[in-house]
Amino acid sequence: MPDRLTGALRGNVDVAGLGALLVVLLAVYSHYDSEVFTPASITILSAQFLPLILAAMGQSTVMLAGGIDLSLGSVLALAMAVFAVRAEDGVVLAAVLALLAAAATGAANGVLVAYAGLPPIIVTLAASFLWGGVTLVVLPQPGGSVPSGLVKAYNNGWNGIALPALAIVLVLVLWKVVRTTRFGLSLYAVGGNEHGAYASGIATRKVKISAYALAGVFIGLAGIGLAVQTGSGDATIGAPYTLNSIAASVLAGVSFFGGVGQMRATVLAALLIGLLTNLLLFTGLSPFYQLIMQGAVLIVAIAVKTFATRERTD
Amino acid sequence: MTALPRAAAVPRVLRDNRAAWAFGVLIVTWIAAILFAKGFDSVSSVRYLVQTAAFLGIVAVGQTLVIMMSGIDLSVSGVVALSAVVCAQVASGSGGAAGIAAALLASVLVGVANAAGVTWLRVPPMVMTLATGTIVAGALLVYTDGSPKSAKVPLLASFANDRVAGVPLAFVLWIAITAVAAWLLHASRVGRYVFALGNGERASRASGVPLARTAFIAYGTCALLAGVSGLVLLGFTSTSSLTMGNPYQLLSIAAVVLGGTSILGGRGHVLGTVAGALLLTLLTALLAAWNVSEGVRQIVLGLLIIALLLAYARERRS
Numbered sequence: 001m002p003d004r005l006t007g008a009l010r011g012n013v014d015v016a017g018l019g020a021l022l023v024v025l026l027a028v029y030s031h032y033d034s035e036v037f038t039p040a041s042i043t044i045l046s047a048q049f050l051p052l053i054l055a056a057m058g059q060s061t062v063m064l065a066g067g068i069d070l071s072l073g074s075v076l077a078l079a080m081a082v083f084a085v086r087a088e089d090g091v092v093l094a095a096v097l098a099l100l101a102a103a104a105t106g107a108a109n110g111v112l113v114a115y116a117g118l119p120p121i122i123v124t125l126a127a128s129f130l131w132g133g134v135t136l137v138v139l140p141q142p143g144g145s146v147p148s149g150l151v152k153a154y155n156n157g158w159n160g161i162a163l164p165a166l167a168i169v170l171v172l173v174l175w176k177v178v179r180t181t182r183f184g185l186s187l188y189a190v191g192g193n194e195h196g197a198y199a200s201g202i203a204t205r206k207v208k209i210s211a212y213a214l215a216g217v218f219i220g221l222a223g224i225g226l227a228v229q230t231g232s233g234d235a236t237i238g239a240p241y242t243l244n245s246i247a248a249s250v251l252a253g254v255s256f257f258g259g260v261g262q263m264r265a266t267v268l269a270a271l272l273i274g275l276l277t278n279l280l281l282f283t284g285l286s287p288f289y290q291l292i293m294q295g296a297v298l299i300v301a302i303a304v305k306t307f308a309t310r311e312r313t314d
Numbered sequence: 315m316t317a318l319p320r321a322a323a324v325p326r327v328l329r330d331n332r333a334a335w336a337f338g339v340l341i342v343t344w345i346a347a348i349l350f351a352k353g354f355d356s357v358s359s360v361r362y363l364v365q366t367a368a369f370l371g372i373v374a375v376g377q378t379l380v381i382m383m384s385g386i387d388l389s390v391s392g393v394v395a396l397s398a399v400v401c402a403q404v405a406s407g408s409g410g411a412a413g414i415a416a417a418l419l420a421s422v423l424v425g426v427a428n429a430a431g432v433t434w435l436r437v438p439p440m441v442m443t444l445a446t447g448t449i450v451a452g453a454l455l456v457y458t459d460g461s462p463k464s465a466k467v468p469l470l471a472s473f474a475n476d477r478v479a480g481v482p483l484a485f486v487l488w489i490a491i492t493a494v495a496a497w498l499l500h501a502s503r504v505g506r507y508v509f510a511l512g513n514g515e516r517a518s519r520a521s522g523v524p525l526a527r528t529a530f531i532a533y534g535t536c537a538l539l540a541g542v543s544g545l546v547l548l549g550f551t552s553t554s555s556l557t558m559g560n561p562y563q564l565l566s567i568a569a570v571v572l573g574g575t576s577i578l579g580g581r582g583h584v585l586g587t588v589a590g591a592l593l594l595t596l597l598t599a600l601l602a603a604w605n606v607s608e609g610v611r612q613i614v615l616g617l618l619i620i621a622l623l624l625a626y627a628r629e630r631r632s
Contacts (some may be wrong), residue, residue, distance in 0.1 A: 068440070112620065117628040121386070121440070122577050125564055126619040133612025140609065243444050256438050288460070291452025295445040303435035 014253035014261075018268040025275050032282035043157040046165035049274040051076070051226040053168055055241045056248035056270040057175070057263060058218030063249050065211035066191040066258025067113060067120035071127035072219055072245055073238030075105045078135040079223025084144025084233025091150060098227075099220040105131050106216025110209035128242075135235040144233040151231045164225065168267065171221065175263045178214070187211055192259025247298045248273055253305065273297075332574025333586030335626040339572075340593045347596060351603045357480075363595060365474075365482035369543050369550070371591035372488050373562045374569035375495045376539030378587045379532045381570050382499060383511040384579025385432065385439040387533065389424060390540040390566055392450035394559030397421045397544030399454050402465035402554040410467040414545060421541025422534055424450060429533035433526045447563070454556050462554045470549030484546055488588075491539065496584045504531055512579025568619055569594050571627055578629060593622075 026036065035041050055076055062069045069075075079098040086094035105127065112123040154163050178184045186207045189197040198204045222241070227233055252269035254261030273294075280293055347354040373390050380387045397417040405413030424446055431442040454462070476483045499505040507528040510518035519525050543562070548554055567577075573590030575582025597618055601611045 116624055118623055119577050119629060122567075122571055122623060122627075123620070125567060126616050126623065128564065128616075129612050129619065130616030133609045133614075133616060136609030136612065137607070140607070243448060246441060246444070250438075250441060286456065288452060288455035291455065292449050293452075295447075295449035295452065298445040298448075299431055299435065299437060299442065302437045302441055303431070306436045 014265045015268065018252065018265055018272060022268055022272055022275075025272060025279070029275060029279055029282075032279070039157065039160065039162065042165065043162040044155065045274075045278075046162050046168065047155045047229055048278075049271055050164040050168060051222040051229065052241065052244055052248070052274055053267055053270040054171065054218050054222035054225060055245040056252075056266050057171065058215040058222065059245035060249045060252065060254045060261060060263060060266040061187075061211055061215040061218060062120070063254045063256065064191045064258060064261055065187055065208055066194065067208070067212070068124065068246070068256070069109065069212075069215060069219075070121060070124040070242060071105070071109065071131055072124075073240070073242040074128045074131040074135060075102050075216060075219045075238070076223040076226065076241050077233075077235050077238030078102065078105065078131050078138065079220040080227045080237065081135050081139035081144065081223075081233040081235055083224045083227045084146060085139055087144065087146045087150075087227070091147060095224055098224050099217055102220025102223065103213045103216040106219070107209055107213040109216075110212030113212065114205035114208040132235075135238075139233050139235050142232060142234040142236075144227070146228055146231050148231070150228055154225075154228045167221075167225070171218070172264065172267060179263070183207065183210060188259050190258070243298075244270075244273060244294075247294075247301075251298075251301050251305070331583075332581075332626055333583040333589065334574075336573045336586045336589035336593065339622060339626075340589045340596070343593060343596055343600075347600050351600055353603060354600075361477075361480070361482055363599060364485040364592070366599075367592045367595035368482070368484035368488040369547050370562060370565055370569060370595060371588060372491055372543040372546070373540050373566040374573075374587045374591045375488075375492055375584060376536030377566040378570050378573070378575055378582070378584050379495065379499060379508065380439075380536045381567070381575055381577060382579055382582060383508045383528060383532050384515065385529070385532065386567065386577075387428065387443045387536045387540075388440060388563055389428060389443040389447035389450060390536065391559035391561075391563035392447035392454075393421050393424050393537050393540035394544040394547065394562050395554070395556055396424065396450050396454060396559075397541035398548040398554040398558060399458060399462045399556065401467065401470070401545055401548055402463045403458065405465045405467050406463050410469055413465070413467060414470070417545055418538060418541050421537045421544070423537075425534040425537025426530065428537065429526075429530040432533070433529045451556070458556070460556075462556060464553035465548070466552050467549060470545050471552065472549070474546045474549035484550075487542075487546070491542070492584060492588055495535075498535075499584050504528060508532060509580055512576075512581070514580075565594055572619065572622055574627060576627075576629060 030036050033041070055072060059069055059072055079102040082101050083094045083098040086097055109123055109127050112118055113120050157163070186197065186202045189202055190204045190207045194204055226237065248270040249261070249266055250256070251272070252261060252265035254266060276297060277290060277294065280290055281287065344354070353359055373394065377387055377390060397420065400420050401413040401417035404416040427446050428443050431437045431446070432439050473483050473487060478486055499508060507523045510523045511525065511528060515525070540562070544559065547558060569590035570587050571577050571590070572593055573582065573586030573588070575586060597615060601614055606614070
């Protein structure tokens with residue numbers, strides 16, 4: 001029990017710390033964009049950040065199970081391509097197809113990790129070639145199209161409701177439910193101590209496969225979001241999401257060794273990274289500096305976190 | 315290094331020596347290529363293959379050093395481009411020698427930054443090297459304003475294209491680098507440290523293995539070799555581009571792992587990496603010969619890599 005108590009406390013320290021950082025960032029942000037807190041602005045920002053937030057949630061799911069997903073960018077692009085290619089013939093069917101594809105790629109990763117004795121980093125590395133290739137076959141050139149009504153509703157709000165923000169809240173609630181199920185508990189157990197989990201009767205392989213598949217669903221949703229935001233598909237757009245999703249997860253306190261971390265912290269961290277990127281644009285620096293700042297922020301954030309929570313990893 | 319098995323049963327030898335497996339797969343693939351595809355049976359095709367494999371191979375040798383100590387370097391793509399771009403930029407103003415020196419210096423600096431982050435800031439290698447790679451990519455955009463120069467550096471051009479007694483100089487350079495790396499990794503004290511760290515960081519640090527020094531040598535050498543590869547590539551194409559290193563990020567790791575080195579570190583041989591790089595180049599050439607689209611090529615390459623890994627590069631369950 002005391003372990004659970006301190007665990008919860010630590011998790012909330014992460015959330016509280018990120019929340020505080022977010023408040024500071026928003027204060028600076030409102031200096032450059034005084035309309036940041038208006039509904040219109042919130043809609044635009046949530047539309048812009050939804051893909052990264054969902055991708056980060058996918059990466060966090062895999063990391064919680066003690067893995068890592070380097071194929072995230074490829075799978076995100078695949079879902080985006082499938083959706084963009086099929087969206088004209090019916091949005092719902094296209095979304096289902098895209099989600100199925102993404103979940104299947106995740107499950108394939110999971111099977112290889114669970115049964116084949118290959119480390120996650122290698123499996124997902126090879127998978128990134130594979131799914132990158134599949135994406136190019138589905139959509140060789142950027143294209144496809146998403147019904148303009150949907151694009152408008154997503155980016156500008158629908159009857160005053162910010163759909164992307166709503167989607168993020170819904171997904172978080174869904175995660176909350178998953179988290180309380182047997183599977184959710186097993187996920188943390190397998191990530192925290194695989195042998196212990198196995199010894200206490202958890203089907204660790206099944207849990208791992210499900211975790212990768214669930215991550216695939218999150219990543220698929222991110223891809224659909226990106227397709228709806230931009231109104232089309234692009235096979236090469238996924239790459240930066242791999243780095244940024246890992247960055248957000250680590251920043252949120254999700255451990256590389258699995259079993260430690262909270263999804264709401266991941267959402268906050270992804271939001272933070274998104275806002276920071278926008279803030280850089282406001283400063284009038286050439287967009288060329290963006291990559292430099294992203295890398296630097298990543299190193300600083302993780303170094304600070306590592307030193308602040310040293311006893312946890314050592 | 316794996317100990318010699320007491321009972322010299324053939325299966326045991328093969329199971330314990332995954333670098334030998336890599337060469338076996340390479341030879342089988344090569345024979346299959348000669349039998350089932352056109353144009354793989356001539357001397358000139360072999361020459362071209364070993365020449366182009368050298369670009370990947372040189373990067374992969376450095377990657378082997380880092381992976382062997384259970385690290386990983388995802389910044390090699392950035393460093394390959396950095397080296398070529400810096401050399402082209404400097405060479406067009408101050409001459410080839412200055413360009414080469416500046417390029418190698420810049421490359422090593424990235425390696426030093428990687429090692430510093432991994433050892434002192436305790437950032438996980440994957441995140442640290444992804445971050446430095448991103449920073450390098452951004453810095454190159456700023457440095458070149460988005461449009462890097464092309465440059466003809468005679469020395470580099472001859473390294474990339476000339477032959478000694480019919481053997482491409484790039485291949486000779488690669489083999490020389492591999493020989494030095496093999497000594498460093500398998501015969502020197504640093505190499506023993508690398509293997510020790512790969513087998514268990516905490517235990518080896520407790521028994522006096524200098525983590526920092528070893529990391530600086532490994533990451534520094536890896537970045538230096540990525541820089542060398544960038545220079546040879548510049549000599550080969552006479553142009554530099556911001557994305558010219560991109561294929562090497564994943565392929566260098568794939569070459570190391572296909573060469574039988576454990577991604578978790580501590581097990582393997584740098585010679586296996588040579589086989590891995592040749593194998594990947596051969597497969598790519600084979601797919602190109604069959605004239606399939608870029609997408610299908612990637613799919614087949616991905617599937618082949620997974621299949622080969624399943625065949626002989628599985629980790630033992632602890």
